[in-house]
Amino acid sequence: MLLVETWLKEEGAATLIEACPPNYKFYQSIRDNKRGGGIAVIFSDKLSCNEINLGTFTSFEYLAIKVKTDHSLLLITLYRPPKSSPTFLSDFSTLVSAVLTNYDRIIITGDFNIHVNKSGDSNGKDLLNTLDGFGLRQYVTEATHQLGNTLDLVISQPANINNISVSDIAISDHYCVLFEFPFTIHSNRETGATHKRCINESAQQKITKLISSRDLLNGHKSLDEMVAGFNSNLKEILDEVAPLKTKHSSRVKTSPWINESVREKKRQCRAAERAWRKSKLDSHL
Secondary structure: OEEEOOOOOHHHHHHHHHHOOOOEEEEEEOOOOOOOOOEEEEEEOOOOEEEEOOOOOOOOEEEEEEEEEOOEEEEEEEEOOOOOOOOHHHHHHHHHHHHHOOOOEEEEEEEOOOOOOOOOOHHHHHHHHHHHHOOOEEOOOOOOEOOOOOOEEEEEOOOOOEEEEEEOOOOOOEOEEEEEOOOOEOOOEEEEEEEEOOOOHHHHHHHHHHHHHOOOOOOOOOHHHHHHHHHHHHHHHHHHHOOOEEEEEEEEOOOOOOOHHHHHHHHHHHHHHHHHHHHOOHHHO
């Protein structure tokens, strides 16, 4: 659940704790020294999530959450105040450019307070052109505000978002935007198992006593039968005295090939792709 304009301060954590269903956690971002604003993200504790700092921007508030999935996923919830800021598109482009080089998938949601539904709105056109330059898509096509405008957006790469819908749940002048994003919960740990027997001095004495009291060869005549009988009887004794125990373990997997050089190449590739999308010139291919 992605919430904007929570109007919560530090003490508002108690409100979020009460709002969380069982086995859910939350992150929040508060607006310092001013009324209003605030962002919160509520998520299942089955997900491995971490808050990420992407820098400070004066034209909007945001909360960035890294989710461990089958692909690197970054979820950004953003709130742009209604008062126009001339630096918004520049700040927003800086943010998007930085995250696209480090994450396979990104989802940006929130209240942008920009009328993307109005073809004559210059801010709306500039935002959509910026998204197109990054190869991103804005998915919401219905009104998300009681005055009939589309202000609350869901942005991601093409084909990432499914079953998007808008619902008036009658608790705000903004509507609730619902969508599905399929992914597989991923752990960066490899699991394994080891099998051991605990054979101490006491166990050795018991094994020796049992071996001496049994006919391990079982009266077999051929060599193969004697070997098979000996192994079978010895295993029975071991299982009786020192049964096999299994211990499960895990270790963190690493990705040593992702270094600063690779990240810089990805940034250059993204910049070249944006230049080509804007100019369509062969020289930018």
